Amino acid sequence: MATLETAEDRLRRWIASHRRVFALTGAGCSTASGIPDYRDAQGEWKRKPPVMIQAFRTQDAVYRRYWARAYAGWARFSGGEPNEAHRAFALWESLGTLLQLVTQNVDRLHQRAGSRAVVDLHGRLDIVVCLGCGDRTSRADLQTAMAAANASWRPEAAIAPDGDADVDGTIIESFVAPRCRRCGGLLKPDVVFFGENVPRERYAHACEALAGADAMLVAGSSLMVYSGFRFVRLAHEAGLPIAIVNRGRTRGDDLAEIKIEADVGATLMDAVGALA
Ligand SMILES: [Zn+2]
Numbered sequence: 360m361a362t363l364e365t366a367e368d369r370l371r372r373w374i375a376s377h378r379r380v381f382a383l384t385g386a387g388c389s390t391a392s393g394i395p396d397y398r399d400a401q402g403e404w405k406r407k408p409p410v411m412i413q414a415f416r417t418q419d420a421v422y423r424r425y426w427a428r429a430y431a432g433w434a435r436f437s438g439g440e441p442n443e444a445h446r447a448f449a450l451w452e453s454l455g456t457l458l459q460l461v462t463q464n465v466d467r468l469h470q471r472a473g474s475r476a477v478v479d480l481h482g483r484l485d486i487v488v489c490l491g492c493g494d495r496t497s498r499a500d501l502q503t504a505m506a507a508a509n510a511s512w513r514p515e516a517a518i519a520p521d522g523d524a525d526v527d528g529t530i531i532e533s534f535v536a537p538r539c540r541r542c543g544g545l546l547k548p549d550v551v552f553f554g555e556n557v558p559r560e561r562y563a564h565a566c567e568a569l570a571g572a573d574a575m576l577v578a579g580s581s582l583m584v585y586s587g588f589r590f591v592r593l594a595h596e597a598g599l600p601i602a603i604v605n606r607g608r609t610r611g612d613d614l615a616e617i618k619i620e621a622d623v624g625a626t627l628m629d630a631v632g633a634l635a
Contacts, residue, residue, distance in 0.1 A: 370619060375633070388444040442468075445472035488546070
């Protein structure tokens with residue numbers, strides 16, 4: 360009897376019945392790894408919005424503040440380990456019916472859990488790019504350099520999204536912000552800041568995968584950021600069935616045939632594990 364079927368049953372059947380799933384994941388997949396989400400269950404900002412690219416490029420104080428907070432938050436961010444949600448996607452890919460994973464997360468935890476077909480839509484926080492000469496370096500190495508340049512700088516910091524941290528305003532003024540070791544230019548993590556677009560080729564790659572998909576699943580995203588939501592719109596326009604697993608409402612709820620408000624890790628592992 361269909362009326363007795365739970366949403367979890369339907370998701371299990373949904374996952375078992377599609378052969379080329381395109382999945383989009385967001386911050387809700389990484390919260391169990393100790394990396395907080397930007398938004399609450401209503402999709403509203405929990406805290407003030409993150410730094411905009413124009414201010415980052417043009418205002419010394421914004422640049423210094425970004426790096427002071429990133430420096431303070433790095434240990435916790437980089438110490439995050441993959442959780443059940445990441446393991447469920449890696450298992451699903453190994454079973455052959457997850458075609459492509461596109462993540463809005465910049466933590467690389469999907470890859471660390473073993474996923475290979477991953478598009479990091481908003482980039483990766485473990486790489487730093489010089490805005491002057493384009494030099495690419497490891498964020499871990501930059502952390503060491505920042506530690507050397509700020510030997511006596513010890514903020515009491517609380518963790519925030521994307522490796523950011525709450526740091527008292529006055530102490531930020533004493534932070535020595537990093538510069539490119541080659542040209543002295545501004546350094547930026549290799550992530551898409553607010554006010555920037557997803558690089559064209561990266562978007563095209565994801566769209567190509569979506570064109571070959573037979574269904575779309577969203578996990579752990581409120582879809583409030585348009586760069587993620589547009590894939591749901593494209594999937595809907597292409598007539599693909601859409602399933603969403605997320606704590607709280609999402610911008611795509613009206614377009615989904617299945618919507619489950621629950622923990623991503625437990626829900627997906629239950630559904631994908633049934634296939635294995
Ligand atoms: Zn440079």
